[in-house]
Amino acid sequence: MAEFQDTAAHEREQSSPVPAMGLLWAGTFGSAGLIGLGVMVMLTAPSSTLGPTLTVMGLIAQVAVPVLRVVVDGWEFARRGERPLALLSLAVLIALGLGMAVGAAH
Amino acid sequence: MVTTILAYFLVAILAGIIGSMLGLGGGIIIVPALTLLFGVEIHTAVAASVVSVIATSMGASLRYLKEGLINTRVAMLLQVGATLGAVSGAVVEGLLDPHILYLMFGGLMAYSAYSMYQARRLELPQNVEPDAVSRRLALQGSYYDQALGRVVDYQITRTLPGLAVMYLSGAISGLLGIGGGAFKVLAMDQVMRMPIKVSSATSAYMIGVTAAAGSIVYLLRGDVVPQIAGPVALGVLAGAMLGTLLMVRMRGSTLRKLFIPVLLVIAVQMLVKGVGG
Numbered sequence: 001m002a003e004f005q006d007t008a009a010h011e012r013e014q015s016s017p018v019p020a021m022g023l024l025w026a027g028t029f030g031s032a033g034l035i036g037l038g039v040m041v042m043l044t045a046p047s048s049t050l051g052p053t054l055t056v057m058g059l060i061a062q063v064a065v066p067v068l069r070v071v072v073d074g075w076e077f078a079r080r081g082e083r084p085l086a087l088l089s090l091a092v093l094i095a096l097g098l099g100m101a102v103g104a105a106h
Numbered sequence: 107m108v109t110t111i112l113a114y115f116l117v118a119i120l121a122g123i124i125g126s127m128l129g130l131g132g133g134i135i136i137v138p139a140l141t142l143l144f145g146v147e148i149h150t151a152v153a154a155s156v157v158s159v160i161a162t163s164m165g166a167s168l169r170y171l172k173e174g175l176i177n178t179r180v181a182m183l184l185q186v187g188a189t190l191g192a193v194s195g196a197v198v199e200g201l202l203d204p205h206i207l208y209l210m211f212g213g214l215m216a217y218s219a220y221s222m223y224q225a226r227r228l229e230l231p232q233n234v235e236p237d238a239v240s241r242r243l244a245l246q247g248s249y250y251d252q253a254l255g256r257v258v259d260y261q262i263t264r265t266l267p268g269l270a271v272m273y274l275s276g277a278i279s280g281l282l283g284i285g286g287g288a289f290k291v292l293a294m295d296q297v298m299r300m301p302i303k304v305s306s307a308t309s310a311y312m313i314g315v316t317a318a319a320g321s322i323v324y325l326l327r328g329d330v331v332p333q334i335a336g337p338v339a340l341g342v343l344a345g346a347m348l349g350t351l352l353m354v355r356m357r358g359s360t361l362r363k364l365f366i367p368v369l370l371v372i373a374v375q376m377l378v379k380g381v382g383g
Binding site for chain 1: 107108157161163164165167168171172178179182183185186189190192193196197242243314315317318319320321322323325330332333335336337339340343
């Protein structure tokens with residue numbers, strides 16, 4: 001039993017770091033691409049509204065990445081049966097929602 | 107227009123390098139640079155800085171996750187404290203005198219800089235006994251340290267006091283707008299006794315989540331000026347990716363020495379605001 005627990009703990013430790021890696025890559029370079037495109041348009045056609053619009057879209061996409069990362073991490077913890085950490089992820093999401101609501105109200 | 111955008115981009119690269127290496131948002135560089143060098147209004151500078159924190163976090167996390175330097179389990183636990191702290195900070199805003207808070211936490215930062223100076227030669231924490239919470243959640247970790255050329259196994263202690271400091275860090279950054287990243291690193295390094303490289307990398311991972319709530323509020327309010335925030339976000343992202351390349355090859359003791367002046371600058375910024383407003 002003790003050996004099983006050791007192995008389970010080892011596997012958990014080894015597999016813990018990178019559940020959200022793909023999301024992080026796609027989100028980072030996708031949002032940076034949109035922002036970059038927006039900046040290029042602002043430089044070439046300063047009076048156009050397309051550049052600022054693309055930039056803001058890229059910034060909003062960027063904001064979504066950490067939130068989605070918490071969702072993916074939480075899902076991964078739940079899938080592995082690590083209920084306390086999955087619940088913590090849920091608590092982070094609730095706190096983030098509260099933060100946005102309180103911030104918007106201010 | 108081209109020159110100004112290029113200048114924002116270059117300043118942001120520097121902020122990204124420092125921010126990603128030390129686990130900070132980079133506001134310590136971006137806000138003064140935008141306001142003092144380019145004459146940007148403080149409100150706009152803070153909005154650009156808050157939005158760019160996410161870029162620092164994303165750029166840094168890519169490599170640190172790959173290197174095993176981010177402890178996602180610790181991050182998830184501490185994130186609860188930091189985010190709830192930020193909400194509490196926003197709720198009690200106006201009830202507390204910010205001058206007193208600036209003085210208190212400026213003093214605390216100065217003391218932390220002194221503690222960091224005393225431990226400047228410390229490569230890795232020694233004889234760390236994991237506490238019950240750390241054992242229960244299996245928070246321990248390991249990573250390959252390129253500078254030391256070996257795998258480092260580490261344990262975590264004083265998890266609940268660390269969580270309390272993280273709550274405080276969230277509240278302070280919510281109330282004062284600065285110091286959130288620095289407090290996160292200090293909580294993990296000095297309270298929970300994690301290796302400084304893991305503390306910085308995990309903080310870099312966490313600051314993106316904390317900044318998400320603030321960023322969306324700034325974006326919805328229309329405080330974010332695309333002509334400023336766009337090049338800043340791109341520069342910070344590029345800088346963060348460069349900074350991680352440097353950090354993974356750096357010794358923990360070197361990172362500590364880099365941290366000391368940054369803590370002092372934050373301490374002075376806070377104390378000046380506390381005294382003068």
